[in-house]
Amino acid sequence: MTEKRVDLLVIGAGPAGLAAAIAAKETGIDSLLVLEREKDPGGILRQCIHNGFGLHRFKEELTGPEYADRDIARAMELHIPIRCGTTVLSVSSGRKVTCVSPSEGLQIYQAGAVILAMGCRERPRGALCTPGTRCAGIYSAGTAQRFVNLEGLMPGKRVVILGSGDIGLIMARRMTLQGAEVLACVEIMPYSSGLNRNIVQCLQDYSIPLYLNHTVTEIRGRERLEGITISQVDENRKPIPGTDISFDCDTLLLSCGLIPENELSLGAGVRLSPATSGPVVNENFETSVPGVFACGNVLHVHDLVDHVSRESALAGKAAAEYIRSGAAGAETIQVTDGDGVRGTVPQMIHRNASADIDLMFRPAGVYRSSAAVVRCGGEEILRKKAMIYTPGEMAVLTLKAELLQRLPDSVLTVSIERTE
Amino acid sequence: MEKVITCINCPVGCRMTVMLSDAGDVLSVSGNTCPRGDKYARQECMLPLRVITAVLPVPGSPTPLSVKTASPVPKDAIPEVMRELSRVRPVLPVHAGDVIVKNILDTGADIVATRSLL
Ligand SMILES: Cc1cc2nc3c(=O)[nH]c(=O)nc-3n(C[C@H](O)[C@H](O)[C@H](O)COP(=O)(O)OP(=O)(O)OC[C@H]3O[C@@H](n4cnc5c(N)ncnc54)[C@H](O)[C@@H]3O)c2cc1C
Numbered sequence: 062m063t064e065k066r067v068d069l070l071v072i073g074a075g076p077a078g079l080a081a082a083i084a085a086k087e088t089g090i091d092s093l094l095v096l097e098r099e100k101d102p103g104g105i106l107r108q109c110i111h112n113g114f115g116l117h118r119f120k121e122e123l124t125g126p127e128y129a130d131r132d133i134a135r136a137m138e139l140h141i142p143i144r145c146g147t148t149v150l151s152v153s154s155g156r157k158v159t160c161v162s163p164s165e166g167l168q169i170y171q172a173g174a175v176i177l178a179m180g181c182r183e184r185p186r187g188a189l190c191t192p193g194t195r196c197a198g199i200y201s202a203g204t205a206q207r208f209v210n211l212e213g214l215m216p217g218k219r220v221v222i223l224g225s226g227d228i229g230l231i232m233a234r235r236m237t238l239q240g241a242e243v244l245a246c247v248e249i250m251p252y253s254s255g256l257n258r259n260i261v262q263c264l265q266d267y268s269i270p271l272y273l274n275h276t277v278t279e280i281r282g283r284e285r286l287e288g289i290t291i292s293q294v295d296e297n298r299k300p301i302p303g304t305d306i307s308f309d310c311d312t313l314l315l316s317c318g319l320i321p322e323n324e325l326s327l328g329a330g331v332r333l334s335p336a337t338s339g340p341v342v343n344e345n346f347e348t349s350v351p352g353v354f355a356c357g358n359v360l361h362v363h364d365l366v367d368h369v370s371r372e373s374a375l376a377g378k379a380a381a382e383y384i385r386s387g388a389a390g391a392e393t394i395q396v397t398d399g400d401g402v403r404g405t406v407p408q409m410i411h412r413n414a415s416a417d418i419d420l421m422f423r424p425a426g427v428y429r430s431s432a433a434v435v436r437c438g439g440e441e442i443l444r445k446k447a448m449i450y451t452p453g454e455m456a457v458l459t460l461k462a463e464l465l466q467r468l469p470d471s472v473l474t475v476s477i478e479r480t481e
Numbered sequence: 482m483e484k485v486i487t488c489i490n491c492p493v494g495c496r497m498t499v500m501l502s503d504a505g506d507v508l509s510v511s512g513n514t515c516p517r518g519d520k521y522a523r524q525e526c527m528l529p530l531r532v533i534t535a536v537l538p539v540p541g542s543p544t545p546l547s548v549k550t551a552s553p554v555p556k557d558a559i560p561e562v563m564r565e566l567s568r569v570r571p572v573l574p575v576h577a578g579d580v581i582v583k584n585i586l587d588t589g590a591d592i593v594a595t596r597s598l599l
C-alpha cells in the first residue's frame with residue numbers, strides 16, 4: 062500500500078482537534094489533515110444541545126452545536142481538510158497513522174507530527190460493579206444524550222440517574238423536558254461532582270430529589286428494567302442495611318465519570334499517567350513519543366470546553382514548531398502531585414520554556430479556604446488562595462516563565478493546603 | 482416568609498436566606514459572600530429566568546432539530562413552552578440561527594435553531 066506524507070495529522074475533529082488544526086494552520090503549516098470517525102465534525106459538542114458553552118472564550122452562552130460551528134467555520138475559512146467517516150486504527154511510534162473509511166478503504170499516512178485529540182469515553186457499567194440482572198434499559202448518560210439529541214429517540218419513561226456528574230444532571234433535565242419522569246438522582250459521595258448551576262437548574266427546577274451518600278443496591282427486571290433499590294452508604298461507601306428505597310423505573314442512566322480514550326495512545330507507545338489516565342506531556346503538550354502531541358479530553362478530562370480550546374491551540378502551535386525546528390531537547394523539570402492534588406498537567410517542563418505555563422489539576426476533595434501551593438526544593442514558589450477547591454472544577458495555576466530559570470531544584474510539587 | 486437559595490455564580494455555592502414580605506417583596510438577603518449572590522437571589526425571588534433548549538422532530542430528517550429560546554424566559558413558562566414546542570414541526574432546510582417560532586407564548590423570546598439541517 063502506498064504511504065502518503067503529511068506534515069501534521071490531527072486525530073479527532075472535536076473542539077480539541079479543530080482548535081489544534083486551526084492554530085497550526087495559522088502559523089503556516091499547510092500540509093495538514095484532520096481525521097474524524099463520525100460523519101460530521103464537532104465531537105461530543107454536537108450532542109450537548111444545552112447552553113452554557115463559551116462564556117470564557119466568547120463572552121456569551123452558546124449551545125454545544127453553536128460553539129462547535131464557530132470552530133468549524135474557521136477551519137473551513139482556512140481550507141483545513143477534515144476527512145469525516147474515517148476511523149484511525151493505529152498510530153506507530155514513528156508517526157505512521159493507519160486509518161480506514163468506507164470511501165477510501167485502508168490508508169496509511171506518514172506524519173511529521175501527530176496530534177491526539179480523540180476525546181474521552183464514559184466509564185462503562187462493568188467498571189462500576191452495579192449488582193443485578195443484565196436487562197435492557199440501562200445506559201450511560203452520554204449514550205442517552207446521543208439517542209435523545211441526535212437520533213430523536215427516548216430511552217424510557219421513568220428514569221433514575223446514578224451519579225451526579227454534569228452529564229447526568231443535564232440528562233435529568235433533558236429527559237424531563239422531553240416528557241419522561243425522572244424519579245431521582247443518586248450519588249454515592251457526600252457531595253455532587255456537578256456544577257451548582259446544574260444542580261439548581263437541572264434538578265431543583267424540576268423538583269428531582271438528589272440522594273447523596275446513596276448507591277444502587279438492586280436492579281430488577283428480566284427483559285427490560287422494572288425497578289431498582291437504592292441504599293444509604295456509610296463513610297466507607299458500604300450500604301447500610303435497612304435504608305432501602307425502591308423505585309419502579311424502566312430506565313437507569315449511569316453518569317459515573319469519564320476517562321481519556323487511550324487505546325491509540327497506548328498503541329503508539331505513549332507513556333500514560335496513572336492519575337489522569339491520559340498521556341504524560343510536557344508544556345508543549347508533547348507526549349513521551351517525539352512528535353506526538355495530545356490535547357483536550359484525550360489528555361485529561363475537562364469540564365469546560367473553553368479550556369479545551371485554549372490548551373489545544375497551544376498544542377497546535379507547538380506541533381507546528383516541532384515540524385519546523387524539530388525536537389526541543391530533554392525536559393529537566395518534573396511536576397508531581399502533592400497532598401490534595403490529582404493529575405497535574407503538564408508533568409514535564411523544559412527549564413528554558415519561553416512562555417508562561419498553566420499547571421492544571423483536579424483537587425482530590427472539597428477544600429474550603431485553602432491555597433494551591435507550588436514548592437520546589439523545599440521553597441514555596443507560588444501560592445493561589447481560593448474560597449473553594451472542588452473536584453468538579455479543574456484548577457489552574459500560572460507559572461511565570463522567568464520563574465523557571467531560577468528554580469532551586471528539578472522537581473515541582475503542587476499541593477492544596479488549608480489556610481486556617 | 483423565608484426562602485433558601487443556592488447561588489450558582491461560582492463553585493462556592495453560598496446558601497442564602499431571603500426574607501420576603503407577604504406581598505412577595507425581598508426584605509433581606511443573607512448568607513452570600515459577595516454582591517453577585519445578593520443580585521442573583523433577588524432575581525431568583527422576583528422573576529427567575531432560564532434559557533430553554535429542546536430538540537424537535539423534523540419530518541423527513543432522521544436527525545432532530547436542536548433549538549433554544551433566543552433570550553431567557555420566566556422559569557414558570559417552561560412547561561407551557563415545551564407543550565407548545567411539541568406541536569411545532571420545522572420544515573427542511575433549516576439553518577442555524579433561523580427563527581422557528583416568533584415570540585413564543587408572548588414571552589418576548591423567539592425560538593431559534595442552534596444547528597443546520599439541510
Ligand atoms: C457525553 C459527554 C457530555 C459532555 N457534556 C459536556 C457539557 O455539557 N459541557 C462541557 O463543557 N463539557 C461537556 N463534556 C466534556 C466535553 O467532552 C469537552 O468539553 C470537549 O467536547 C472535549 O473536546 P475534545 O475535542 O477533547 O473531545 P470530543 O469532543 O469527544 O472529540 C473527540 C473526537 O475524536 C473522534 N475520534 C475518537 N477516536 C477516533 C478515532 N480512532 N479515529 C477518528 N476519530 C476519532 C470522535 O469521534 C470525536 O469527534 C461532555 C463530555 C461527554 C463525553
Ligand code: SF4
Nearest residue numbers: 488491494495515518
Ligand atoms: S455569593 Fe459570591 S461567593 Fe457565594 S456562590 Fe455566589 S458568587 Fe460565589
